[in-house]
Amino acid sequence: MLEELRAIQRALQVDKLKKFKRRVSFGDLMTDRWENARQYGFGEGSSCYDNVLILGDVTVGKHTWIGPNVILDGLGGLTIGDHCSISAGVHIYSHDTVRRSVTLGQEPIEYSSTAIGDGVYIGPNTVIKRGVRIGDRAVIGAMSYVASDIPAGVKAWGCPARVMGDVEL
Known part of the structure; x- marks a missing residue:
């Protein structure tokens, strides 16, 4: 066999x-990437590779591409808009165990909802911290660490990610 x-x-x-x-x-x-997305309840026309790790409450809009080896942590709530590209290896978090770890279990796990707007591009191997909001039509460069909110219509990259200018349409 x-x-x-x-x-x-x-x-x-x-x-x-x-x-x-x-x-x-x-x-x-x-498997079929579009069928995977449908089974998760993602929006019409969205696709999601089989090897994506999806935890908790994750909402994805229409026509969004979720690349391979992505982590979508919705344990604190995660929303991703329409027409987004979430590149290979991206990690998007809505919880962390930092305070629990450094206090030897005295503090609880922390949860904060995370939101990605419509038309957002997130470059490969980017990490997005819990509680971050990324505005519509923003571009996040590859290998960035997004630790704070990113406004709509800007491009940002780095570790930590910083706004570097406006997205040119």
Whole structure:
């Protein structure tokens, strides 16, 4: 049976390479990104790779792309708008255990809702801290750490992310 499964995987990989010039995990070969998003209750036309970790209450709008290896932590509530691109490896948090850890368990886990507006692009391997709000049509550069709110219509990047100018449409 294992050999049959491997043969199916090889055939699916060859097909994926021919059609899309990409190689994906076994889970993504066996599932449909748009069906994954529908099963999570995400908006019409949104897609979500099979290897995305989704925790808690996550709401995603229409036509939003969630890339591979993303973490969407909705334990404190997470909302992502319409027409967003959440690039590969992005982590978006709505809780942390910092105070609980450094107080040896005396303080509780902290939760704060996090919100991403409509038309937001978040570059690869970016981390967004709990409680952050990112305004509509903002662009966050790759490998940024977003520790505070980002207004609408700006581009920001860095560690910590800072506003670097306006998005040019």
